[in-house]
Amino acid sequence: QSTPMIQTSASNPLQNNRIKIDSIDKKLIALLGERERVVKEIGIYKAKNNIPALQADRFKQVLEKTVEAGKQEGLSATFITELMNAIHKESLRIEEEIKAQKQ
Numbered sequence: 001q002s003t004p005m006i007q008t009s010a011s012n013p014l015q016n017n018r019i020k021i022d023s024i025d026k027k028l029i030a031l032l033g034e035r036e037r038v039v040k041e042i043g044i045y046k047a048k049n050n051i052p053a054l055q056a057d058r059f060k061q062v063l064e065k066t067v068e069a070g071k072q073e074g075l076s077a078t079f080i081t082e083l084m085n086a087i088h089k090e091s092l093r094i095e096e097e098i099k100a101q102k103q
């Protein structure tokens, strides 16, 4: 095992890349928050108009579009599907919660 090279903080690739990741994660969370706020608006509309939270055809489209966009970024269909399923699960939880509050 080799001794790690001593580098200044400005030239430390691990530290620099972790700083980049922290900044990217912050943006990812901000975008998820933005998406969730739109889902809440949809949830209010659906609750008022007696529309079911689950819209399987629409989610199928969402999945197709995101898997395709993921491909362009070199991301696997499996990863995008798992990610979008997790997001969708939370959308349904939020919309069902809004519906329950309105009863």
Ligand SMILES: O=C(O)C(=O)C[C@]1(C(=O)O)C=C[C@@H](O)C=C1
Pocket (backbone or CB within 6 Å): 039, 042, 043, 053, 054, 055, 056, 058, 059, 062, 087, 088, 091, 092, 095
């Ligand atoms: O498009 C809708 O009807 C939504 O409520 C949004 C959304 C989503 O998160 O993309 C959530 C639930 C539906 O099953 C389909 C899609």
